[in-house]
Amino acid sequence: KAHPPTRIWSLADFEMGRPLGKGKFGRVYMVRTHSGPNKGYIIALKCMYKNELVENKVEKQLRREIEIQMNLRHPHILRLHGYFHDEGRVFLMLEFAGRGELYKLMNKLPDRRFEEKVAATYIAQMADALSYLHSKHVIHRDIKPENLLLGIKGDLKIGDFGWSVHAPGNRRQTLCGTLDYLPPEMVNGEQHDKAVDLWALGVLCFEFLEGVPPFEELENAPAGTYKRINNIDFKIPRHFSPEAGDLVRALLKKKPDDRLPLTKVLRHPWIMKYDPDAC
Numbered sequence: 001k002a003h004p005p006t007r008i009w010s011l012a013d014f015e016m017g018r019p020l021g022k023g024k025f026g027r028v029y030m031v032r033t034h035s036g037p038n039k040g041y042i043i044a045l046k047c048m049y050k051n052e053l054v055e056n057k058v059e060k061q062l063r064r065e066i067e068i069q070m071n072l073r074h075p076h077i078l079r080l081h082g083y084f085h086d087e088g089r090v091f092l093m094l095e096f097a098g099r100g101e102l103y104k105l106m107n108k109l110p111d112r113r114f115e116e117k118v119a120a121t122y123i124a125q126m127a128d129a130l131s132y133l134h135s136k137h138v139i140h141r142d143i144k145p146e147n148l149l150l151g152i153k154g155d156l157k158i159g160d161f162g163w164s165v166h167a168p169g170n171r172r173q174t175l176c177g178t179l180d181y182l183p184p185e186m187v188n189g190e191q192h193d194k195a196v197d198l199w200a201l202g203v204l205c206f207e208f209l210e211g212v213p214p215f216e217e218l219e220n221a222p223a224g225t226y227k228r229i230n231n232i233d234f235k236i237p238r239h240f241s242p243e244a245g246d247l248v249r250a251l252l253k254k255k256p257d258d259r260l261p262l263t264k265v266l267r268h269p270w271i272m273k274y275d276p277d278a279c
């Protein structure tokens with residue numbers, strides 16, 4: 001169903017600010033509204049070229065993302081305020097995340113590792129956001145550091161719902177990009193449900209603590225990664241606390257139904273140890 005637009009926006013409504021980054025399908029700018037009731041409102045404007053979207057056959061995916069994300073309201077989910085287009089471009093009006101992209105912060109850390117306390121706080125915020133998403137029967141399907149942003153208070157925001165669907169899903173679009181975060185059922189192109197986000201949460205937790213994802217294969221990727229995922233071939237590093245190892249093992253289960261449900265993730269000893277007000 002189409003959205004009755006609250007109002008029709010256009011590029012003329014904004015003052016352009018600095019570039020914030022460039023994604024696969026376009027660039028993002030910090031912009032400010034300069035008139036009307038929400039004058040001086042700062043947002044992130046993602047600009048994409050229609051022909052590029054059409055060439056890559058992703059316009060349906062983008063429509064689905066807009067449909068899904070326009071209806072979401074959660075502190076740890078990046079808000080999509082609206083969208084508009086001109087003859088050649090499509091624009092997404094996104095909540096501005098004051099501390100930018102999480103993976104850029106990770107790349108600045110010694111061996112890309114977070115302390116357990118920080119990682120546990122991020123995982124609790126992710127579990128909170130995923131509980132909300134799953135309660136609306138939405139699966140994100142693309143949880144990875146590149147899709148996570150940080151608000152001005154360092155709070156985590158899930159962005160880029162380009163791969164989200166209403167559960168259950170069976171992928172039509174060819175997967176591109178890293179396999180690192182995909183569960184066995186998705187790499188095998190089988191039907192999948194919201195448990196794919198539980199698997200990805202386990203991969204994310206591992207990467208936050210180790211600095212690299214558990215099934216990473218640099219030599220013979222993607223075949224090597226594919227094999228390791230299917231064989232659940234990972235080891236918990238010695239420096240992980242026992243609770244951290246327990247949580248990662250509880251999420252990286254081959255059978256989707258064996259993965260720890262989000263209610264139990266939020267009450268897990270590793271989360272409670274650091275973020276008691278999580279639940």
Ligand SMILES: Cn1ncc2ncnc(NCCc3cnc(NC(=O)Nc4cccc(C(F)(F)F)c4)s3)c21
Pocket residue numbers: 020021023025028044046048058059060061062063065078092094095096097098099100101149159160161162163
């Ligand atoms: C860098 N940065 N720094 C601060 C900051 N604050 C907010 N946002 C930022 N960056 C934008 C983050 C995004 C959120 N949602 C997105 N959504 C998307 O890009 N969707 C999309 C596009 C083209 C094609 C497809 C499709 F169809 F293939 F799926 C899907 S991008 C920020």
